[in-house]
Amino acid sequence: MGYALLDAASDPPTILDRGLVPVLASASPADRLVAIANSLDALIARHAPTALALERLYFNKNAKTAMRVAEARGVAMLCAARGGLTVAEYTPQEVKLSVTGSGSADKQQVQRMLTLVLALDEAITQDNIADAVAIALAHVQRARFGAAVALAST
Amino acid sequence: MGYALLDAASDPPTILDRGLVPVLASASPADRLVAIANSLDALIARHAPTALALERLYFNKNAKTAMRVAEARGVAMLCAARGGLTVAEYTPQEVKLSVTGSGSADKQQVQRMLTLVLALDEAITQDNIADAVAIALAHVQRARFGAAVALAST
Numbered sequence: 001m002g003y004a005l006l007d008a009a010s011d012p013p014t015i016l017d018r019g020l021v022p023v024l025a026s027a028s029p030a031d032r033l034v035a036i037a038n039s040l041d042a043l044i045a046r047h048a049p050t051a052l053a054l055e056r057l058y059f060n061k062n063a064k065t066a067m068r069v070a071e072a073r074g075v076a077m078l079c080a081a082r083g084g085l086t087v088a089e090y091t092p093q094e095v096k097l098s099v100t101g102s103g104s105a106d107k108q109q110v111q112r113m114l115t116l117v118l119a120l121d122e123a124i125t126q127d128n129i130a131d132a133v134a135i136a137l138a139h140v141q142r143a144r145f146g147a148a149v150a151l152a153s154t
Numbered sequence: 155m156g157y158a159l160l161d162a163a164s165d166p167p168t169i170l171d172r173g174l175v176p177v178l179a180s181a182s183p184a185d186r187l188v189a190i191a192n193s194l195d196a197l198i199a200r201h202a203p204t205a206l207a208l209e210r211l212y213f214n215k216n217a218k219t220a221m222r223v224a225e226a227r228g229v230a231m232l233c234a235a236r237g238g239l240t241v242a243e244y245t246p247q248e249v250k251l252s253v254t255g256s257g258s259a260d261k262q263q264v265q266r267m268l269t270l271v272l273a274l275d276e277a278i279t280q281d282n283i284a285d286a287v288a289i290a291l292a293h294v295q296r297a298r299f300g301a302a303v304a305l306a307s308t
Contacts, residue, residue, distance in 0.1 A: 029243075030235035037232050058217040067212055070221045071228025078191050078229050081184035089183075 001036055001072055002128030005047050006136040012118050013140050016047060018129050029068065033075045040079040052080035053139035055131065056089035090138050095131075098138035110134050155190055155226055156282030159201050160290040166272050167294050170201060172283050183222065187229045194233040206234035207293035209285065210243035244292055249285075252292035264288050 004018040021039040023032050043049075054073055057066065080087050093103040100113045111130050115123045117137065124130040158172040175193040177186050197203075208227055211220065234241050247257040254267045265284050269277045271291065278284040 028241070030231040030241040033228055033232045034235045037236075056221075058221055063212040066221075067210075067224045067227075070224030071231065073221075074187055074225025074228035075232050077184040077225065078187045078232070081188045082191075087182070087184040 001076075002126070002130075002132035003040075003043065004129065004132035004136045005043065005049060006133070006140055008140040008143065013137065015118065015120075015133060017043065018124070018133060020126070020128060029071070033071060036072055037075050037079055040076055041083070044079060044083040044085065049085060051086045051088060051139060051143075052076065053088045053090060053135045055095070055135055056091050088139055088142075090135060090142075095134050095138040098141045099134050155230075156280070156284075156286035157194075157197065158283065158286035158290045159197065159203060160287070160294055162294040162297065167291060169272065169274075169287060171197065172278070172287060174280070174282060183225065187225060190226055191229050191233055194230055195237070198233060198237040198239065203239060205240045205242060205293060205297075206230065207242045207244060207289045209249070209289055210245050242293055242296075244289060244296075249288050249292040252295045253288050 001021040001023070002019070003021060005016040007014040007016050021036050023035045027035060054076060057069065077087050090098075096105040096110060097103040099105070099117070100109050102109070105113075107127060107130070111123050111125060114120065114130060114133055114137065118133070124133055155175045155177070156173070157175060159170040161168040161170050175190050177189045181189060208230060211223065231241050244252075250259040250264060251257040253259075253271070254263050256263070259267075261281060261284070265277050265279065268274065268284060268287055268291065272287070278287055
């Protein structure tokens with residue numbers, strides 16, 4: 001499971017932390033969830049973020065994989081809610097649309113836009129981490145758009 | 155989400171507790187998961203069970219519902235593993251086969267068998283609770299069968 005922490009107060013947003021939650025391949029499904037929860041609890045304690053954005057994925061070629069991913073997402077939502085974070089969910093299409101302007105962008109296009117928008121020295125090429133950065137950025141963009149609309153309508 | 159706690163030491167097994175985790179219909183997905191986790195943590199603290207058995211369901215007519223159920227299952231597995239319980243998963247077919255002798259039994263057949271096998275004064279007719287009792291009973295039967303096979307093979 002990839003994760004990324006963005007500081008939304010700076011412009012462009014700054015990546016505070018990013019990585020993969022370490023999970024043993026040999027771990028049981030339950031032990032895997034404990035490892036994820038412990039890592040997320042530690043990240044939340046360290047950075048005190050205010051929101052968690054997650055990928056919402058309903059369909060998958062492999063139903064068993066999709067269910068295991070959903071179980072992990074449930075654990076992430078629980079850690080966030082118990083930590084006082086708001087929880088938002090975005091479909092892959094919403095993330096691509098927000099980051100690149102196209103809901104059907106491919107991984108390379110998303111990674112290129114992340115490099116540009118976040119002014120990165122080099123591209124993030126690890127798929128799960130790039131996905132996490134993109135989801136976090138989509139949430140920041142959505143929140144800013146929401147604030148701009150609210151300002152315009154007052 | 156239905157739950158049932160069985161005392162496997164008695165014969166037939168005794169239902170120690172059963173019910174539905176109270177969740178507000180208006181709760182957000184994240185708050186729903188917090189309510190489930192808090193209820194399960196309280197049940198685990200009160201009864202100190204040694205194992206959690208869960209329904210494993212890969213397919214569902216409604217993909218969105220299936221994902222929400224899987225998220226809740228992930229939270230239940232996390233609470234169990236953090237509480238030191240072993241976690242087992244059974245498909246609906248495995249549960250029906252264990253409880254009734256037929257993997258294609260209907261709900262009424264399962265509920266009738268529960269009444270007989272557990273010597274209940276009256277049938278459990280609330281579907282989610284009956285399912286929970288059946289899953290717990292299937293786990294007890296599986297564990298006893300495993301112990302009998304181990305004994306027979308020594």
